Amino acid sequence: MGSEAGRRILVVEDEPVINQAVTDRLRGSGYDVVQAWDGPGAVTVFSDTAPDLVLLDVMLPGFDGHEVCRRIQARRPVPVLMLTARDDEADILVGLGVGADDYLTKPFRMRELVARVGALLRRVDRAMELATQSSSDLGDLRIDAAARRVWVADAEVHLTPTEFDLLLCLAASPGVVLTRENLYAEVWGWPGASGTRTVDSHVKALRAKIGADRVRTVHGVGYALETVPPGE
Incomplete structure (x- = not known):
């Protein structure tokens, strides 16, 4: 066991x-x-x-x-x-x-x-374990891993535990496209394609809180966290 x-x-x-x-x-x-x-x-x-x-x-x-x-x-x-x-x-x-x-x-x-x-x-x-990581500053997006807190343009954003873990995973490789399967394996610990809709739903919820343009979709592949939203 x-x-x-x-x-x-x-x-x-x-x-x-x-x-x-x-x-x-x-x-x-x-x-x-x-x-x-x-x-x-x-x-x-x-x-x-x-x-x-x-x-x-x-x-x-x-x-x-x-x-x-x-x-x-x-x-x-x-x-x-x-x-x-x-x-x-x-x-x-x-x-x-x-x-x-x-x-x-x-x-x-x-x-x-x-x-x-x-x-x-x-x-x-x-x-x-991830809570031991230091804070991350990605443009005006700030993540405090230890305190599990997030700010966008100095305004604190309240995320669910899973939304925070998903953001932390994306922020570990800013600009890099991570497949939905890899995100599900890393964040949920359950490899396989059966959870890709779970990933999609959490990304949609995360975008609503930190800004839709901050998480880029690569159709048929996955998602990447943008350090600076397009147009800025």
């Missing part, structure tokens, strides 16, 4: 059969698992048990997974893997906007779910 084994995971799913199947599989992989079946219960269990990661269904009784994610992230930043029955970009962007890190579309394979969980936990560990 990897270093992620023994970490605590909160599984939030209102369908009892799915909830128990996911719980059993994760426990079999060495994780400590706690469960919730609705929105209010998820927030309560999160506060009571302090999990290291949350598996969160979007459609829940009480209030939905997006509201759960918003409330728990306000209490303590934690990696969240959303489970959704709809592969719809609008829904995905809402989830990312409230702090979700990644998503899986139902029906999913248990093997992939366990792998995504492990990858997200390893990403958290890598983020702690």
Whole structure:
């Protein structure tokens, strides 16, 4: 088992059969698992048990997974893997906007779910290592890796943990085009083409916060961080 084994995971799913199947599989992989079946219960269990990661269904009784994610992230930043029955970009962007890190579309394979969980936990560990990096100044874009803070033209920009890690990865090689597959492997720790839409959605959210022209798209390849937006 990897270093992620023994970490605590909160599984939030209102369908009892799915909830128990996911719980059993994760426990079999060495994780400590706690469960919730609705929105209010998820927030309560999160506060009571302090999990290291949350598996969160979007459609829940009480209030939905997006509201759960918003409330728990306000209490303590934690990696969240959303489970959704709809592969719809609008829904995905809402989830990312409230702090979700990644998503899986139902029906999913248990093997992939366990792998995504492990990858997200390893990403958290890598983020702690990256925090030792010094600040970066790219034009009027300033990144403080240790404090995990970003400024654009002296105005602070508030990024989700994953948006910050994505920006930090792009900023490590300014002007260099990084493939979507490489970004997914580096930021999410999960190699393969299956996560390229996750990358695209996070880039779209990042552009909305730091400026659309700061992240250049190379169609069919990937993205590059511009040190100075075009036209300046």
